Structures are given as structure tokens and as C-alpha cells.
Amino acid sequence: MKLRRDIVSLATLNTLIHFIGHFFRSNTRHGIHSPFVYALIEDCLYKDIRIPLEVLSHFEELKSSDDIVSGLDHGKGVKHDYAVSNLARKSASQTFEAKALAGICRYHQCGRVLELGTNLGKSIAAMASVNPETKFVGVDGNRGLVNHAKSTLSALKLNNVELHHSRFDEFFHQNKEKFQMVFIDGDHHFEATLKNYASAKSLLKGDGPIVLHDIYWSEGMRKAWKKIKVDNDATVTIDLFFFGLVYFRREQRKEHFSIRYPRNILKFLFF
DSSP states (O other), rough: OBBOOHHHOOOOOOOOOHHHHHHHBBBTTTTOOOHHHHHIIIITTTTTOOOOHHHHHHHHGGGGGOOEEEEETTTTTEEEEEEHHHHHHTTSHHHHHHHHHHHHHHHHHHHHEEEETTTTTTTHHHHHHHHHTTTEEEESSHHHHHHHHHHHHHHHHHEEEEEEEEEEEHHHHHHHHHHSEEEESSSHHHHHHHHHHOOOOOOOBOOOOOOEEEETTSHHHHHHHHHHHHOOOOOOEEEESSEEEEEOOOTOOOOEEEEEESSHHHHHBBB
């Protein structure tokens, strides 16, 4: 059997080892004694979410695009040119990830959702297309990516999305709105992840979730996820390997769950 190339390209050997460990220690809905988490798995995570074909087709076509976007790499302080095709193949959300985000938003009937790190806009486009009554706000520090994503959203006629070109700390300082869900997919360093998580908590209205992407992507992300799990404010944390979900349910005792996602993960990984 051969690992799918898109997974191998995203995972170092170390990450793959962590994935194997997660697979064997994780559960499906069976054996979950929390009614809240059981319902989340049964009625959300394991439900098939249908993203409009025109949205998926658009981002599939970007994998062969000749477009170049230019923008500042805030981590290095220098301007870079990025091939859209390369970003679409390696950096954009996988379709199963976009479906999960869209489903979580729909399940919790979120009125306003914040995304930190919009990239080409695949995840926010998927969420917006499935949840037309929800207002989405996307933030990215790369002006070229923001402009490209704006063009995509306009072409797809997704009018419930507002994109901002801004550093995350600047956005947090200026923003006055609250959100029912925050998706963090920006700076993947330890300190930045914890800082963005803390800022996201201050903007959260209700029980959450805050969703963190790539929690096993690097040693820094793994350390940040471990620290977030023991945060006193976080009562329910859910490890999906590709995502970490954090809820702030005061009526529920603190508990951590490792859930197998997607449900047929071996079918997803091998062909």
C-alpha cells in the first residue's frame, strides 16, 4: 500500500509517527461517555458535509494556476513571491478539513466566525458556502494573498465574508466584535500560537469552539497544544490530530478526548 502523496508532502517522518500514535489511542464515538462530545461526533464530525462543487472545483483548478502573489513574510521581514499553484497544493486546507470546519460552524449555528490565516481562502470559502447566514471575518498579514482571496470570494459570489489585511495583533487591538467560533491557522510557532489563543479567548462569545490547525505540525505546535489542554478556562479539548478543538463549557468537568477523524481514516490515507 502506498501513502497518498498529498499527506506525505505535509508530514515529516516525525509527524507521521505522531499520527500513528494518535490513531491507536483515539476513539470513534464508541466509548465516549460525554453526551456533548458524543453528539458532536455523531451529528457533526461524522456527518457528510457537501461543499458546493463550484467551490471545490475552483480550488482544484488553482493547483495548475500560473498566478503569482507577492507579499511580506512577517516572520522574516522580507517580501516574497508565491506561486498560487504551489500554495493550492501544499498550503491550502485539505477538502476533508474544510468540510470539518464548515460542519462545526453549522452544528453550533455560529453567527460570526473569525479565521486567522486565510491563505488562498479555501477554508473560509467552504465555511461560507455551507453557512450562508453566518458572517465570516478572515485576517491575513500577506496583502497579496488577501487580494487573491477577495477575487476568489467575489467570483464564487460569497458575500458573507469580510477579509482584512492585517497582522493578528493589530486586528485584535482594533477589533470590537465578538465571535462564536475562532479558527487559528496562522503563525505556527509556540509563542505566537499561545498569544493568538489567548487573544481569541477574549473575543469569544459563548462556549466556543476555538479551533487550532496543525497541532502536530512541529515541536512548537505540539508544546503549545499541550499547554492549551491544561488551560484552566478550557473544559473540553478534543484532539482530531489535524485540528484541536477547545470548548469553554462551565457546566462540564474538565476532560480531554482524542477522536479518530476522518472516521474512515485508513481508507483516506491509503489506496
